[in-house]
Amino acid sequence: MKFNPCQGGNNCTQDGTHCQGCGRSHEEIAATGQLVDTLLEFANKMEYxxxxxxxxxxxxxxxxxxxxxxxxxxxxxxxxxxx
Incomplete structure (x- = not known):
């Protein structure tokens, strides 16, 4: 499977199992968001x-x-x- 990032804007959808804009599952999008949040929380904790x-x-x-x-x-x- 190839990663396809969200483009934002009006293309992103919340209904169904997959975003109509990027084609990724909402579960994958949420998990990716958690990874990003974890990295940023670490960077803030380290006061980079x-x-x-x-x-x-x-x-x-x-x-x-x-x-x-x-x-x-x-x-x-x-x-x-x-x-």
Whole structure:
């Protein structure tokens, strides 16, 4: 599944199981919002003055870990399989 961010505005819908604007489930949208809230609560607790830099560093770290997980999942018996 590919992540499709909300575009905001009049395209977002609350009825049904999925947003008509982005196509994501309302459950996914709520969970993503909770992740964002948790990151911002942490940044506020640490009293970071450079929240943008903190968020970019977290994003880069998460992307790097994701790449490592994908590499580990695609290796069989120590032999890497590229896609």
């Amino acid at each position: 003055e450079n929240v943008d830099e903190f968020l970019m560093a977290v994003a880069q770290k998460a992307a790097g870990k994701h790449r490592m997980m994908q590499m580990n999942a695609s290796s069989i018996g120590g032999i890497s399989i590229s896609s």
